[in-house]
Amino acid sequence: MTARTFATIDDLQAGLLDASYLADRGLASVLFLALKLEKPLLLEGEAGVGKTEAAKAMARVLPARLIRLQCYEGLDVAHAVYEWNYSRQLLHIRAAQEGTVSEEELFGPEFLIRRPLLEAIETDEPVVLLIDEIDRADDEFEAFLLEVLSDFQITVPEIGTIQAKRRPVVILTSNRTRELHDALKRRALFHWIDHPSLEREVEIVRLRVPGVPERLALQAAAFVQGLRRLDLEKPPGVAETIDWAQALAALGSHELDPDLVESTLGSVLKHHEDLQAVRDAALADLLEEARVAAG
Amino acid sequence: MPRVSGVVGHVVTFGRVLRQAGLEIGPNRIADGLSGLDQVDLTRQDDVYWTLRANFVTRREELEIFDRAFQAWFLRTPVSPFELSPPTPQSAVLRRIHAAGRPDSAAGTDESPAARGWSYEEILRTKDFGAMTSDEFDRVRALIADIAAERPRRRSRRLRRHHRGRELDLRRTIRESLGAGGDPVHRQYRLRARVPRKLVVLCDVSGSMEAYVRPLLLFVHAVRGSGKGVEAFAFGTRLTRLTRALETSDPDRALQDAARSVADWCGGTRIGASLKTYNDDWGRRALTRGAVVVIASDGWEREESGARLLEDQMARLARQAYTVVWVNPLKGHPAYEPLAAGMRAALPHVDRFLPGHNLASLERLGEVLMGIERRHAA
The missing domain is CATH 1.10.8 (Helicase, Ruva Protein; domain 3)
Structure with a gap:
């Protein structure tokens, strides 16, 4: 599956309209740049101006799979990136009662539960990764996210480093309940969405x-x-x-x-x-x- | 598209203009902007505008500066020169802050605090800030820094490894169980971490508070050192955010920066209107939610209709805040009664009402803040 490409901003704007999303020239321009430059886009604006909707519309128009990570306080790697499937691991150890279970076997890909970030990096399909309300997650997570967004790779100690085969389109939204790190802002395109006329x-x-x-x-x-x-x-x-x-x-x-x-x-x-x-x-x-x- | 070399020059110079206006534009940003321009139609003014804006602006507050610079540079519209910081008000307090900043201001005396003895310090602890000489105040400053090192805490949702934790750390348990053939003999636990609670300080810098603003801001500056999540605002006739100004580690410079960023330092008071601005701009963005809010003011509302507005805004604040603490230097005087209309209107929404006129009372404030464990029951 391949995503559509858009030659001009007008093309993208028309495509978004077909997907029932009315983007003004400014928003269409930054979405176009995010596609072309393969940079994350940070959307800010009052609640209800259509930040999240913009990401969904992008997924419809490309078309791409929408992977959404809803941020909240206390969000950690186990819920954002991956977790081991402990019950399966335990069952596996029990089942192999006689033989011995090697560590590599137990910490292999089949025991891995993929959470949104890993999913977005690992998949072959085109992806729109929506990181919603990043301002709600705490600092530690933001720092981790910065790492992911700079290299588009994730390291699982037991397996190794997983590199994105193609960069997902990344859209971050924030309600400005707190200032984001400058480093994260430097990495992303910025757009402020106002209430419409x-x-x-x-x-x-x-x-x-x-x-x-x-x-x-x-x-x-x-x-x-x-x-x-x-x-x-x-x-x-x-x-x-x-x-x-x-x-x-x-x-x-x-x-x-x-x-x-x-x-x-x-x-x-x-x-x-x-x-x-x-x-x-x-x-x-x-x-x-x-x-x-x-x- | 053939790169017109003129474009590079334009964008580099434009970046310099923005940098002078206070935006952070490094070489990387310039490069990003140029590669963005590669993708769009350079003959379309709006495409150039949106491309540069998305690359050069990182927060809403910068949009206006960017727009004016863009007009001036690319559209050749004459505009007034950039003035980000208002002209420095050389108020009495600011001059005093400047003077206090010099380390040799007390050098004329040969009495060290040690020579004067502990009892002298004890006298200073209970002396009203308003009655102190600048020499005495210099001695108190160091003590202020010491008492503000702790903050109220709350339970985070983030889990940390802990030997007496409540939640099973499955990842570690499974790993350890490998040696025992899959029997989780040694169970590992995690516990919710305790993290500092948000602290919001709103400090009245009007004329009537003059003697108390400095120690209070020094206190706030010291609290800031305890970690993230401290926001400070000054208000007189209007609200000014001080958080950035207080970021400097040197307390004297921080106070100078703060005084400079407040346009109405030592002017009148409109507490209700200032609180409303706070609630509208910051409360709505959820800064107040779950926070300990400290208001330092004598409660002298200058506007006739102010008491009513103040009461409404205090109610709004109290609904969202975890605890509201009001610090009133006047309360330190034995004969004080909260008669000012503003103070009377605010009191029903205040959880703790404390004086803040001397070092001992700031110590008490520090203790109260540290001891806040349950909502509205500080």
């Missing part, structure tokens, strides 16, 4: 929610854009706009009205305080604004 958000909604009435898509997007200007604890992302539009379309509505917004606002705002604040103060104004925007 109104026009863009409408396009995204129409692309992701087929059959949504145009007017409704426009009003919903304008309403969410208005919410982002408010002072909320957790401003809604594009993902929330899509969820909301899906909910609204499923209810068969063609236009926003106060009752409808009231009853579905929970799919946009996930914090109780935010919901309260919007219901108490801003709802009518935002609705009016959204209606005006929709013409």
